[in-house]
Amino acid sequence: MSSALSLAHEPVTGIRHGKLGMWIFLASEVMFFSGFFTAFIILRNSNLSVFAHGASELNWPLAALNTVNLIVSSLTMAMAILSLEHGNKSKFQLYMGITFLCACGFLVIKYIEYTTKFAHGIFPGTNSFFGLYFTMTGFHAIHVIGGMLPIGWMLAKSFTKRGYQDWERVEILGLYWHFVDLVWIFLFPVLYLIF
């Protein structure tokens, strides 16, 4: 089952291929989000009042709640990996379940934020600030959904008869999940707070 991951260690780096691949992917993800932050800095510096006004219309307490959501899910993900590594199946299921629920909660709050903006007639095309706001948070939300799929899959699999023991795969998923948290750590002050 874990043939792809149980290959002999790569001779030079001594890092498993799966983990190395995820780190390379995450490095490319840094570049991907850097593009948006670059656009944000350039457009902000030439439209200071538009950006200040746009940021003041965002609901920062909801975003703060979402920050807590992601930090909790990061902790439970780390605990889930630790639990599975030490063969504690029920704790793994508990922590993965909490992680999944936090991700659901994040999306629900995001949905409330978006629909409130739409109800006020604010759309991605409204101005450059909201264009970037919807693009950046939208891509981030897609990353959250992308993480929920394997989280849900591993969790569901652990309830089957065969169970799920491949903690190294969960660790690789964890790297991705912590990165999603990391992007939000920057999005939260940049979009909601620092004006």
Add this chain to the structure above:
Amino acid sequence: MGAGMTAADMQKSYIKIFGALMVFTLLTIVAAKFVHFPESWGGLSTILHVTIGLIIAIAKAWMVVYVFMHIKFDNPYLRVFIYIPLFLFCVLVFALTVLGGPTL
């Protein structure tokens, strides 16, 4: 996992980092929403808010990468995947803000 670290040690360090992340989140909200610099400071006040917000964000990001993403315990070779994109990103932000003119 970490050399000489038991599961209980790992759990303890995770919870410590979790607490620190919560405190820093509170700190960044207080600094941005409840700390007001004098009006006479003008643009400097914005620069201070941006700087404080980013410093706290970088500190939080470092804690996540170092402990949650196991960089503290893992093969040091992996650090290359953090330092290179981080360096490029810092150059980019520096060029756009500090060198980009007095618009901040």
